[in-house]
Amino acid sequence: MKKKKVNIAVTGLNATDNPGPGVPVIRALHDSEFFDVRIIGLSYESLEPGIYMHDLVDKTYQIPYPSAGKESLLQRLEYINGIEKIDVLIPNFDAELYSFMKLENELKYMGIHTFLPTFDQFEERHKINLSEFGKKYKIKVPFAKAINSIHEIYSLTPEFTYPVVVKGKYYDAYIAYNPEQVLTHFNKIASKWGTPIIIQQFIYGSEYNVIALGDGKGNTIGAVPMRKQFITDKGKAWAGIAIDEKELLKMTTRLIKNTKWRGGMELELMKTQENEYYLLEINPRIPAWVYLAVGAGQNLPEALVKLALGIEVEPYTTFNVGKMFIRYSYDLIVDLSEFEQISTYGEL
Amino acid sequence: MQFAWSYKTNYLNAVCNIFHQEGSWAEVVSGFEYDKAIDNGVAGSKIIFNGPNKSEEDLKKAIKNDSLIHIDHLEELYSLIFLAEELKKRPKVAIRVNMDTGIYPMWDRFGFNYENGQAWDALNKIMISKKLDLVGLHCHIGTFMLSPNAYAIAAFKLTDLAINIEKKYSHYIKYIDLGGGFASKNTLKGSFLPGIDTNPSIDEYAEVISSALINSALNPEHLPTLILESGRALIDDAGYLLGSVIANKRLSAGKRATILDFGVNLLFTSFWYEHKITPAQEFTHYSEDTVLYGPLCMNIDVIRENINLPLLNKGDQVVAHCVGAYNVTQWMQFITLRPKIVLIDLDEKVHIIKDNETNQTMVSLEKLPEHLKKIDLK
Amino acid sequence: MKIKKNIAISDSGFIFNPSTGESFTVNPIGVEIITLLKEDKVKEDIKKQILDKYQTEDIVFEKDYYDFVGMLNHYHLAETNEEEES
Numbered sequence: 042m043k044k045k046k047v048n049i050a051v052t053g054l055n056a057t058d059n060p061g062p063g064v065p066v067i068r069a070l071h072d073s074e075f076f077d078v079r080i081i082g083l084s085y086e087s088l089e090p091g092i093y094m095h096d097l098v099d100k101t102y103q104i105p106y107p108s109a110g111k112e113s114l115l116q117r118l119e120y121i122n123g124i125e126k127i128d129v130l131i132p133n134f135d136a137e138l139y140s141f142m143k144l145e146n147e148l149k150y151m152g153i154h155t156f157l158p159t160f161d162q163f164e165e166r167h168k169i170n171l172s173e174f175g176k177k178y179k180i181k182v183p184f185a186k187a188i189n190s191i192h193e194i195y196s197l198t199p200e201f202t203y204p205v206v207v208k209g210k211y212y213d214a215y216i217a218y219n220p221e222q223v224l225t226h227f228n229k230i231a232s233k234w235g236t237p238i239i240i241q242q243f244i245y246g247s248e249y250n251v252i253a254l255g256d257g258k259g260n261t262i263g264a265v266p267m268r269k270q271f272i273t274d275k276g277k278a279w280a281g282i283a284i285d286e287k288e289l290l291k292m293t294t295r296l297i298k299n300t301k302w303r304g305g306m307e308l309e310l311m312k313t314q315e316n317e318y319y320l321l322e323i324n325p326r327i328p329a330w331v332y333l334a335v336g337a338g339q340n341l342p343e344a345l346v347k348l349a350l351g352i353e354v355e356p357y358t359t360f361n362v363g364k365m366f367i368r369y370s371y372d373l374i375v376d377l378s379e380f381e382q383i384s385t386y387g388e389l
Numbered sequence: 390m391q392f393a394w395s396y397k398t399n400y401l402n403a404v405c406n407i408f409h410q411e412g413s414w415a416e417v418v419s420g421f422e423y424d425k426a427i428d429n430g431v432a433g434s435k436i437i438f439n440g441p442n443k444s445e446e447d448l449k450k451a452i453k454n455d456s457l458i459h460i461d462h463l464e465e466l467y468s469l470i471f472l473a474e475e476l477k478k479r480p481k482v483a484i485r486v487n488m489d490t491g492i493y494p495m496w497d498r499f500g501f502n503y504e505n506g507q508a509w510d511a512l513n514k515i516m517i518s519k520k521l522d523l524v525g526l527h528c529h530i531g532t533f534m535l536s537p538n539a540y541a542i543a544a545f546k547l548t549d550l551a552i553n554i555e556k557k558y559s560h561y562i563k564y565i566d567l568g569g570g571f572a573s574k575n576t577l578k579g580s581f582l583p584g585i586d587t588n589p590s591i592d593e594y595a596e597v598i599s600s601a602l603i604n605s606a607l608n609p610e611h612l613p614t615l616i617l618e619s620g621r622a623l624i625d626d627a628g629y630l631l632g633s634v635i636a637n638k639r640l641s642a643g644k645r646a647t648i649l650d651f652g653v654n655l656l657f658t659s660f661w662y663e664h665k666i667t668p669a670q671e672f673t674h675y676s677e678d679t680v681l682y683g684p685l686c687m688n689i690d691v692i693r694e695n696i697n698l699p700l701l702n703k704g705d706q707v708v709a710h711c712v713g714a715y716n717v718t719q720w721m722q723f724i725t726l727r728p729k730i731v732l733i734d735l736d737e738k739v740h741i742i743k744d745n746e747t748n749q750t751m752v753s754l755e756k757l758p759e760h761l762k763k764i765d766l767k
Numbered sequence: 768m769k770i771k772k773n774i775a776i777s778d779s780g781f782i783f784n785p786s787t788g789e790s791f792t793v794n795p796i797g798v799e800i801i802t803l804l805k806e807d808k809v810k811e812d813i814k815k816q817i818l819d820k821y822q823t824e825d826i827v828f829e830k831d832y833y834d835f836v837g838m839l840n841h842y843h844l845a846e847t848n849e850e851e852e853s
Contacts, residue, residue: 110583136581143586189493211581235579237493377790381781385792639834643841675794702827 044077048126049346050153052083053133053329054091054098058370059275062133064090065332067097069342072335076346081125087384093375100125103387111140115147127153129349131342133326136211136234138163156257156349158304158325165300166323168208168239178299180292180320183244183311187237194223197240204243209234214276216243241321246313248272249286252327252334253293254341255302256348261294263339263357267330270365278330278368283337285362292318305331305345333366391616393437395569396422398620398714399628403732403742405429408623416618420447427454437566437618439485439527441499448472452480459527459566460484461500466514473520483525483566484511488546490530490539499529503546512550516558523560526550529568529618533577537589537597543567544601551613552606561608566616567598573625575662575711591622621714628713630656631669634705635684645679647701652683652690655727656709657719659692666692669706672699685724717743722751768836769846770804784844791842796821800835 049070053061063082070078082101084092092101102121105113121127130153132141141148142157149155157163166174168185175182186200197205197220207226208214211234215226227238253264266289271280293308305327310318327342334341337360347354383389393416394408400422405415406429415426418440426436433454441461443451445468451458452472458480460466469480485500486508501507515521526547530539544567551562571594576584602615632651640646653659666681676699683690692709701707720727726746731739775783780798782791793801796817803813814828839845 107582111586139582140586187493231579235581377783380790381777381779381783384790385777385779385781637830637834639837639841643838673794 042074044073045075046077046079047128047346047350048079048081050081050083050121050125050127050130051098051133052085052104052131052137054082054084054089054101055086056090056094058273059277060329060368061089061091062327062329062331064094064097065329065335066131066133066327066342067091068332069335069340070346071097072340073343073346075343079125081121081127083121083130084383087380090373092383092389093373093379101383101389103383107137107140111143114140115144118144118148118153119151122151122153127151129154129156129346131155131327131345132157135324135326138325154349154351156304156345158302158306159257162300162302163325166325168210168322169237171320171322174323175320178296180296181317182320183242185239185241187239188227189236189238191224191227194220194227197223201240201242206241206243208239208241210237210239244311244313244319244321246311246319248278249284249289249310249312249318250278250281250328250330251289251293251308251310252331252341253297253302253306253308254344254348255297255300255304255306256354257301257303259298259301260356261297262344262348262354263334263341263360264290264293264297265334265337265339265360266290266293267333271367278366280365280367281330281333282365283333283360283362289318305341330366333364334360336366337361337364391564391614393566393616393618395618395620396425397718399624399717400425401717401730401742402429403740404624414616416620418442420444420450423447423451423456434481437527437616439529439618445472448480449476452476452478455481457524458482459500459525460511460515463511463514466511470518470520479520479522481524482515482521483523483527483564484508484515486526486528486547486550488528488530488543490542490546492531492534492536492539494531496529496531500527503550508550509553512554516554516560523554523562525564525566525613525616526562527566527568530570532570533572533575533621534570535572535588537593540567540594541597541601544598545605548602548605548607555608555611561611562613564614564616565602566618569618569620569622571619571622573621573711573714575625575658575664578661578663580663625711625714628711628716630709630712630716632707632709634701634703634707636703637701640680645677645700646682647679647698648682648684649692649707650684651709652685652687652692654683654685654690654721654723654725656683656692656712656716657721658712658715662711663693663696664712665710666696666698667708667710668699668701669708672701675699687724722746726751768804768810768839769807770801770839771844771846774801774805774844776801776805782844784842787843789842791844797835800832801839 051063051067053063055061056064067080080098082091082098083104084101085106091098104117132138142160145155169187171182172185204216204218206214207217207223209230213230217223217226230238248269249266251264251266254262256262266284266286267281268284269278269281273279307324307328308320309322310320312318331341339357339360344354379389391414393414394405396415396417409429409431414435415431416437416439417423417426423438433456436456437459438451438456439459448468449472460482473480486503487497487500488503489495501511515523528543528547530543547565554560554562572588574585574588630651632649635648635650638646676697678695679698680694681692681696683692729741729745730743732742733739773785776798780793800813817828
């Protein structure tokens, strides 16, 4: 079969110890039997490792930070699209999704396809709304409260028992064992991502994640549950294993059916001693460990590109249980001239 | 549906009259604002009188003029009953209701609380007194509301009160006043994304409010009028402040600083917004992170802590955007005088609507005691 | 005022300080001034050259030059006196 040529723009090239999903998404797309891909990297900073991985990324352009507003982003994308003729764009950061969702129609007009959650889906699953979300879809979630001011910290008990998890609106989560620690984390997170700050009851147990892809009509195109086997001090999985857990798959397909989820997602769950799953978070995008799903037989980024282009996709129903991923770091050797190129011209 | 121009947002007479010409009533929160509305030619019956501080004189005037008095606390309610007897006239009243709409912070300092029954008690007192004409229900749930859904909750709670009044007293409420608080396109400090991308549009608020009222249990034969007291959402984006660069300097850590000829004295809202500031002449595409200071000899006089701007030179002009609301009413005569304000009409004609302040304007109310008149510093 | 010998500047305005690993970017006029400084031109020569080439005033050049050189010093891109002596 002759592969279909497509130009795909991908963000999240920060393959660091708190990795963005861009590089694994790109690896998955290169593995595709169906597509022959040219990858356009979109970066925010000059030191995102993906920029320098020339065997994976054909060309990279800097784009403005989301805080610069969607107009500047659109202008930059118009420029890039004028050169690259992008077919599909896959954003991979939580903090940038809002801007790309707002630009969905403008992008489509430019011939750039996306496959993103709707605003309702995006808002409903937001950390701040998780309690409501749990009630609505009958999923257990840890007790949580959004606070806006440090004055609320000392009145968290008796509603909460320590330890609690202190979370930012977009990123960052820290465990706090007393009000003083909550205060420290509150200030640190608030200065970066603003308020409110979410206080969540800490749940003891082991961490499970599910990666899934919804077609926007209620069907699950693929889903793979994973248990974290090794966790870094940033709470990120450094190793994990694909597991056969029917309950998690049932929960995922039910959730996608009821929400008519559109696009990639990651469920973060905690399993207690009593074998109960608590949903901690829903990330409205493909997670950084997506390549485990590919290794286990479900090329979800490829399926997402097909959905974006309106190509029919046969849902994945199985995967290889017991496949593992073990992350490693790798030192790229880069010439200063390349760094200069991306820093001064915004292209490499 | 009826708008009432929120005077405190911007009470320059020219601005008020733009909205009055468009059919807006007046919404005032003090005797000063009340008299201003009367002087602008607004009929007393088209003035909504809000706020916690209405003097007895204010109330008498409002009763005589058939204005809509929105009661803030019980003291006021009892005063009104007393004045009604004294003046032999039924004041037209509404109560202000505060409530939990899921918004932080909850504004519970104004009016009567819905959840704990204070509001219902106050309504019963009004109805049983028979001295007051209960014409409306009012709430104002907060300021710069970024979640339209809070208005649906507010509408639901006010209609619930209206329905209970109807059931108990067969009395129909004439209007429901949902107040204001609608966001403009400004960016609040601490926001990650710019306000122009994220703040709800007027359509979104309208959709939520109208569907909440249509889907409520209100009798469609007796639907109350919806009143909105929008100020900021209608005027903020229309105001610009023009200024120029006084000087540039480097701070000790190497950061660029630019001093402008306007500061927090004129742009009071820079305490809570990150105002968009743009150069008003051609500029290069080379830019640098800069702190923008005002001209006051005060450390707090900062317009933007950090903004990426092209390099400006002394005398270059800049524009501060979205400054139409809460500035010309809250700005201060501090250290220096305030500038004139011009209005550009639809034919691009420029009208001066407020003149420059002079030393004379500022000292005209001052009085110098006799023994201080003479100084000898020659 | 002299630029450290080992500072590299490219036409794009990319400055690299090999002894600290820091890098900076400057605009085209910055490139010109650094290039002149590297040629050991003194301020008066640089001023003449810039004023001949561009339509700008003496005082504007003075202010901008002072600011720019201040930044070069701030980021340790200029020779200090001791180094000059050694």
